[in-house]
Amino acid sequence: MPDINTVNRPDEWKIEQGLSGAVLPVLDMTGPETKALAPQTFGPLTKDEDAIKSVGDRDALFKAERKGWKGFVEWENHPDKKAAAHKILTSQTFPPNPEYQLGPIPATNPVLPGTHWKMWHHAVGGELTQIPEDSWDTVLREKHPDMLHLLQFPYNGEPPKRLVTDKVITPNSLHFVRNHGGIPMIDKEDYSFTLDGLVQNPRSFTLDDLMDESKFPRMEKTVTMQCSGTRRIEQITKYAGQGDEVPQAPWAEGAIGTANYVGVSLKKVVKACGGLIDGAKHLEFDGADTYFKDDEVMNYLVSVPWSKVKANEVLLAWEMNGETLPRIHGYPLRIVVLGYIGARSVKWLYRVKAIREPSRAPVQSKEYLYFPQQVGKHNLKMTDGIQIQEMPVSSAITSPWTKQVVIHNGRIRCKGWAYSGGGRWPERVELSTDGGFNWYTIPLESLSRKRKWTWRTWEFDLPCDVEGWIEIVCRCRDNALNTQPPDVRTAWNWGLHVTS
Amino acid sequence: MPDINTVNRPDEWKIEQGLSGAVLPVLDMTGPETKALAPQTFGPLTKDEDAIKSVGDRDALFKAERKGWKGFVEWENHPDKKAAAHKILTSQTFPPNPEYQLGPIPATNPVLPGTHWKMWHHAVGGELTQIPEDSWDTVLREKHPDMLHLLQFPYNGEPPKRLVTDKVITPNSLHFVRNHGGIPMIDKEDYSFTLDGLVQNPRSFTLDDLMDESKFPRMEKTVTMQCSGTRRIEQITKYAGQGDEVPQAPWAEGAIGTANYVGVSLKKVVKACGGLIDGAKHLEFDGADTYFKDDEVMNYLVSVPWSKVKANEVLLAWEMNGETLPRIHGYPLRIVVLGYIGARSVKWLYRVKAIREPSRAPVQSKEYLYFPQQVGKHNLKMTDGIQIQEMPVSSAITSPWTKQVVIHNGRIRCKGWAYSGGGRWPERVELSTDGGFNWYTIPLESLSRKRKWTWRTWEFDLPCDVEGWIEIVCRCRDNALNTQPPDVRTAWNWGLHVTS
Known part of the structure; x- marks a missing residue:
């Protein structure tokens, strides 16, 4: 064979037919000439040990907040802690998200390991160090062995298709899980949450307070919870997204489940604080799980409008299908918002805050947005998206x-x-x-x-x-x-x- | 040309191409052989004068009910009157509905005259005699000269396309009208309605009662009302229905309108009667208009669930866009149900009745039903249909x-x-x-x-x-x-x- 000069790659036919989309260069046609942007490459991981050391003792900085609350760091009222974690994260590099959407989906279970999330937790250290391992142990203890683990950490899993509709009420071990961070291990005896912000009399509530039926009537509701990403796999295989941490969960038909929850109406608890004041119109829920948004660290925060709470459609729940709430589903206490996407039903609740506008936290204002066809990650304006609250039929x-x-x-x-x-x-x-x-x-x-x-x-x-x-x-x-x-x-x- | 034996009709090519669907025989394939049912033919109109005479003096039987209420007959509490009208209607024949759906739509304005409806009114006589003429006079007085009159009587009309979205608030003269009967002429001074059925203290209310702000807080709402038949014309021209009085209104994009209504919440009025009793769960609204369902005569009746009323989403309205409610829109008082199809917003209200189950009146239980593809007028079961309350997006x-x-x-x-x-x-x-x-x-x-x-x-x-x-x-x-x-x-x- 003579030595012909060729630019063909060995698997040229596969690439040209779109069977290896992930290796294709991005075509930038915004200028007069088309530019082929080579797929992003990542060099060896780097780490500035001195910069990290200068931040201080991680075990002291990010130590346990409260007795009986393992794996919980309160970030929201501590800009100093956020800054320290940010410095640690920006002083080193981490492996990128696997952009599997344009290539083959791994045939493993767990499908994706969440390597960079685990590394982020280990890098920040302190109370976060043990979380990835504790969370996975919880999955193995609390969930059915047949669960499809889409993302090992933060844990995302759904039941296999044959079990999704096997029962009208989904057994706890088979109910889908979409966690955004690790699972904090909280003792019931040491549990309380705070209700503050724009309420008349801010105060804390223990589980015993809520369970006192002379103060709060018991509320029981059978509720279907659905992730807004349900059946995303159909889009991934036909019209993929544009590679991001969001589509890490290639959900199929199982990102939906139905359970019976017992608890109290949040409305009654707000009333027990004397009601809202000063034009408060929304309630923000703070979860004890730590959420990483690129190199920023925070708690898991979302909000719902007061009108929803006022209609007795927001529950503080401690029981699921007749059992104590499993750790993976928010033990000891979680929010259950009736008829909204699962992302609003915050787990491991440590605070409720009355505010004027919808929460500006990224989960509320930068994620779970529904964009028009013209918008992608290359020309994104957050305000182009509709905040997804209710799911369509x-x-x-x-x-x-x-x-x-x-x-x-x-x-x-x-x-x-x-x-x-x-x-x-x-x-x-x-x-x-x-x-x-x-x-x-x-x-x-x-x-x-x-x-x-x-x-x-x-x-x-x-x-x-x-x-x-x-x-x-x-x-x-x-x-x-x-x-x-x-x-x-x-x-x-x-x-x-x-x-x- | 030799005398060839042919079964071709003169316009054979037009018939075969589906351009004259109305003349095609119905094919009945339910048996082993296909039967071609000839289109229904109607002989000359017949009339049994003796039978009609035996019913008695129509002016006395169907006389004015109340001072100041012209064109109102109360049928619901009077089985004797219903039976008399039924006897009159079944002792003669009337022209059929024009089955224009499979043929050309008339190019006139009004598109359809409603001949048989007018004849029914004249046949029953008494207070109904003058209604078709009074109603049309009201149309000419109250509605914009550019209105598209789809059905002259009972009046159905919509604004022309260029005026539908010309203003965000639809002017009264251009707001679509879907009447099911004639327009009763009621004097404001003589007006009252009754609230009874399963309430603690049944009673009547005048307009002055409702307007007393010390008793009932004023309620003002801007509301879009839509007919469930909106844009039916698109179905008629592509996939027609099966010929019935229902699709008499070939609505286009104009069977929707938005107005500002002033009145009081029905909830407060129910409370003024001491609230519901004995498991009442629905409220039936009785309109003073007379409704003909084939050879049965009744008032216009529908119902909504109490939960809707309880949420302050049902209004008793006397004002529309800053003006007194026009006669054609229900003067002196109408129901406005927020977010439901227009058919639930009863005009010329004379009674509200608290009941246990949804109304069995035909408008509620036999019309405004949404059927599956397998169901047509030849194999209809009413329970196959979904009662249309809210319209989809x-x-x-x-x-x-x-x-x-x-x-x-x-x-x-x-x-x-x-x-x-x-x-x-x-x-x-x-x-x-x-x-x-x-x-x-x-x-x-x-x-x-x-x-x-x-x-x-x-x-x-x-x-x-x-x-x-x-x-x-x-x-x-x-x-x-x-x-x-x-x-x-x-x-x-x-x-x-x-x-x-």
Whole structure:
């Protein structure tokens, strides 16, 4: 073979056909000439030991805050601690996020290890040192062995498809988990949280205070919780996002679960503080988990409007499906916001703060945003996004699976769920074998019972008169008669949220 | 030309191509052989004068009920009157509904005269005799001369497209009207309504009672009202219904309007009666208009759940956009249900009744139902339908129009509205020139202001780089991120409701 001068790569055909998107250069067409930006490369990890040492003793800086609260650092009232952690993080480099979205998804379980998150925790040290290991031990202790671990740390996991709709009430060990940080280990006896900010009489509450039925009526609610990233995998495989820490969780149909929670209404607790003052309109919830946003360290913070709390739709819960709240789900006390995305239901609550405007914390104002088609990570303005609170109506098929071969006699047994956010409920679920031209209505007796804040699971023998490839799709109409767009593309947004 | 034996009709090619659907026989394939059912034919109108005479003096039977209430007959508490009217109606025949849906739509204004409705009124006589004429006089007096009169009687009319979104608040003379019967002429001085059924202390209220601010706090709300048949014309022209009195109103984009209403919350009035008793869960509203359901006569009755009333979302209104409520909109007092379809906002209210179950009256339980694809008028079960209360998210383009030729320099000026029922609001409106593959977001400053119970109107210069036929479509995401199905077929139901 003569020595021909070529720029072909060995796997040229695969690259040209889009089967190795991750190695393609980014094309910048904003100028008169197209520039091919080479994929970002990362040199060896660096570490400025002197700079880090100058910050001081990490065990003293980030020591245990309270007796019985292991793995908790209070960042929000401590700019000094935040600055120290920032200095430590910026004095060294960490491995990048794996941009697997444009390449193959790892075939492991856990799918992604979360290496850089673990390293961040170890780098800051002190109370955070042991968290990655403690959290994973908690997963193994509290969750079902068949869970699909999408991200090992912070833990993100969902049940396998065959177990998602197996029961109308999801067993605790199979309920999906979307953690944004590690799991703090808090003793019930030493637990309390503070309610302050713009309230008449700020004060703290222990669990015993809340459980005193002479002061707070007990509240029990069966609630479906859904992550706004549910079924993101369908977008990843068809129209990927643009590589970011957000789509680290390649959720499928299992990022939804239903449980019975027991606790008290937050409204009553606010009233016990004499009510809101000075134009307070929102309540911020502070979680004891530590959240890393690039090189900034903070607690997990979000907010909901007072109108939601006032309607008795925000619960302080200590019990889940008749059991003590599992550690991985927020023990000893978590928020449960009825009909909102799971991200608002803060776990390991240590503070509630009445404020005037929605929280400016990044989880509220920079993440869980729904962007238009024109917006990506290269031209992002945060105010272009809609803050995702309620989820739209959606439904999913849990059996049969994509590309599965089915032998049938004119009927295909199908299973799945349907859900609508904001307290709306599925009124009708329909299935089609022709991609959505003709629709069969699932009889009401084949749907689980209608309840204001929950999904409905279903099973149906779908008539089908063809061999060969068919496209089974489902759709739901909720009680406001909203329904779903028919294909994944219509929902595309670079954060890959809200796949309905 | 030799005499060839042919079964061809003169306009055979037009019939075969579906351009004259109305003359096609119905094919009944439920048996082993296909039967071609000839289109229904109607003989000459018949009338059994003796039978009608035997009913008695119509002027005495159906006389004025109350001083100052012209054109009002109270049917609901009078089975004797209902039976007399039924006897009169079944002792003669009336012309059928024009089944124009499968044929050409009349090019007149009014589009449809409502001949059989007028004849029904004249046949019953008494207080109903003058109603068709009085109602049309009211239309001419109160509505804008440019209104599109879809049905002359009962009056159904909408503003022309160019005026629908001309103002964010729709002027009274241009607000759409969907009446189900004639307009009773009620004097304000003689007006009162009764609140009874399952309440502690049933009683009547005059307008002066309600306007007494020491008893009832004044309530003012800007509200968008929408008919569930909005944009039915798109279904009629593409996938018609099955011929019925329901689709008599071939609504376009104008069956929606926004007005400022002043009145009191119905909740406070129920409280003034000592509250609900004995498991009452719904409130039925009785309108003074007479409604004909085939050969049965009744008042216009619907109901809403108590939970809706309790949330202060049901108004008793006497003022519309700073003016006394027009007669055609329910003078002197009407119900306004925030975020529900217009059909629940009863006009000319004469009674509110607390009941245990939703009203069994036909408007509530047999109409305004949303059926699945398998259900038509030939195999109908009422319980297959969902009672339409809240409308789903929707949006419409009011300019340019379908098949209009546009000369442009890369941008097409577009106008329209967006709305979502149940108190949700449009968060984002998008336009596409390619039928919905690429979407442009309308900047927030080009949308009218966000308000809980109202639509948002919009104007946008849409980028467009092609000549030739283009398909401009719009979609809306509301605050629960619900959006719209992309084509008319996905919404098909035989009553042609809920075209979103």
